[in-house]
Amino acid sequence: MRLILGGAGFIGSAMTRTLHNPVVYDALTYAGRRENLTDVEHVFVKGDILDIRFLETVIEEYRPEVVFNFAxxxxVDRSIADPQPFIQTNVQGTVxxxxxxxxxxxxxxxxSTDEVYGEQEADEASPLRPSSPYSASKASADMFVLAYVRTYGVDAFIVRPSNNYGPRQFPEKLIPKSLLRMxxxxxxxxxxxxxxVRDWIHVEDTARIIASLADKGEAGRVYNIPGGQLATNIEIVSAIAEIAGVEPKLKFVAD
Ligand SMILES: NC(=O)c1ccc[n+]([C@@H]2O[C@H](COP(=O)([O-])OP(=O)(O)OC[C@H]3O[C@@H](n4cnc5c(N)ncnc54)[C@H](O)[C@@H]3O)[C@@H](O)[C@H]2O)c1
Structure with missing residues (x-):
């Protein structure tokens, strides 16, 4: 049995489609939606990863061999406005x-995410240079994962995908937001x-790669998941406008 934490979100719902009848555990925050899972076989449990007691009862009931965490x-913008929920869910939730x-x-x-490396071109051995509370919370969580492998012998590894695109992404992110506004x-x-410049990968490719790593991944290792498709944000927005057949009204704002 496989348990997907955060399986009602963007990448988690693609993961749910990749596995056979997994259990999905999700708090259904503003970014998670049951409708993301309407056409896929799964068992749904509404729950928060911060509620360790309830999560433990779910683990005792379903006895998963593998747990994936997308919760x-x-x-990034929300993390700049208020880092606390990021520290809670991303760090405490992971612990x-x-x-x-x-x-x-x-x-x-x-x-995890390739944003932990910051702007540099990175491989798995590159230093971590998070540049927002979001990426700092992800980098912190990664350190706890590696520490638990080393200290307690937990069987865990880390994946760091690049920017994902595809269906069911919440429209606060670049591609769906630009399209809907246009x-x-x-x-x-x-x-x-x-x-x-950002590297892009289709969400179904990410899900497939993570599914195959579930069997082959080695404890304590980090696996970057790049898509090999580089584009500037302007190029992405222009491509969307061309496909949508509209003349976009661009507004340049402070980064
Ligand atoms: N989207 C990307 O381009 C991208 C790229 C690299 C890495 N990632 C990482 O992949 C993971 C999933 O990202 P996403 O884009 O699918 O996110 P998302 O925001 O679309 O989904 C997050 C899901 O987690 C659930 N959730 C949030 N807090 C929770 C909590 N405390 N307990 C239980 N469930 C909770 C939400 O309800 C939602 O369903 C994240 O760890 C993210 O850092 C995303």
Missing amino acids: AQTH NILELARRHHFRYVHV LAGKEVPIYGDGKQ
Whole structure:
């Protein structure tokens, strides 16, 4: 049995489609939606990873061999406005899962992000240079994962995907937000000069790669998941406008 924490969100719901009838545990925050899972077989449990007692009862009931963690606060701008929920869910939530992995001996697949490396070109050995409360909370959680492997022998590893695109992403993120605003005839905000280069990967590719790593991944290792598709934010927005057949009204705002 496989347990997907945060399985009602963007990447978690793609993961739910990749596995056979998993259990999904999700607090259904503003970013998580039951409708993301309407067409896929799964068992749903509404719960918070911060509620370690309830999460433990779910683990005792379903006895997962593998637990995937997609439950997180994920929006950089929100983390700048208020870091606390990021520290809670992303750091304390991860430590809760690690504690349960210690007690119940499941394999833990920890989903991090390439944003922990900052702007540099990075491989898995690169230093961590988080530049927002969001990426700092993700980097902190990663350190706890590695510490629990080393200290307690927990069977866990880390994946660090790059920017994901595809269906069911909450429309606060670049692609769905730009598309919806364009279609509504509204201005599309571009941070800075829009020339920041990002690496993009389709969400189904990320889910497939994480599923295959669930069997092959080695405890204590980090696996970057790049898509190999580089584009500036301006290029992404222009491509969306071309496909949508609209002339976008760009608004440059401070990064
Ligand atoms: N989207 C990307 O481009 C991207 C890239 C790299 C890494 N990641 C990482 O992948 C993971 C998933 O990202 P996403 O884009 O699918 O996020 P998302 O915001 O779409 O979904 C997060 C999910 O977690 C749930 N959740 C939030 N707090 C919770 C809590 N305390 N307890 C239980 N459930 C909770 C939400 O309800 C939601 O369903 C995150 O760890 C993120 O850092 C995302």
